[in-house]
Amino acid sequence: MKKTIFIFSTLIVALLILFRLSEYAFLVGDTSIELIIAIVAIVFLGIGLYINKKRAETIPRKDGEIDAKKIKELGISDREYEVLLEISNGLSNKEIGEKLFVSESTIKTHVSNLLVKLDAKRRTQAIQRAKELQIIAG
Template sequence: MSGDISIEIIIAIIAITFFFIGAYLKAKTTKKEVDNPNQVDYKKIEELGISKREYEVLVQISKGLSNQEIAEILFVSESTVKTHVSNLLIKLNAKRRTQALQIAKELQILAY
């Protein structure tokens, strides 16, 4: 009977050890995320001349929405969205929407 109890104590100690290791690693990972928040550079947005509405369109593009879906969300016509997308491509010096998103992330004007 004493052999069974010592095995149970050893297993409990191992379990508690792994619990604390897991809690420590979780706290360390969470701290890194807080120390390095994904901040949007609003000055860069202003420097590029991106309007508030164009930025709203850019955010919706980052969510993978089509022009029609963006138009419905922002309560504008699809041609208005196309105009905003065209302006964004010019201002970000991009040829495609995906390239515009990549540039926006590199410039830190879009949270990801």
């Protein structure tokens, strides 16, 4: 969590510096407003691509021994699948919420939905059932 706060704080500071530099360049008359807007847009694009790449690295690919068709048949959403993977890693609801940037009550809702969809009464039973159905690595 500290790493995430540090990254976002750094991004905010970098954007503030960018805005200050663009304000200075515009006031001096060296740069047009269109160029400043383009630079800011490119910076945001880069940040978005970086965050997307990092997020994609944390989600295992649904290939090989994982049955993607079964996931769709069960009606498990992408977010519920992420929660299922984190449950299989042994994380608590609070830890999963912090990792996925959602509230603990949202995670509880996803867990409840998973229990129903996997016909399980407990989290451990849901993980066991998911392994049997080959929707998570076992």
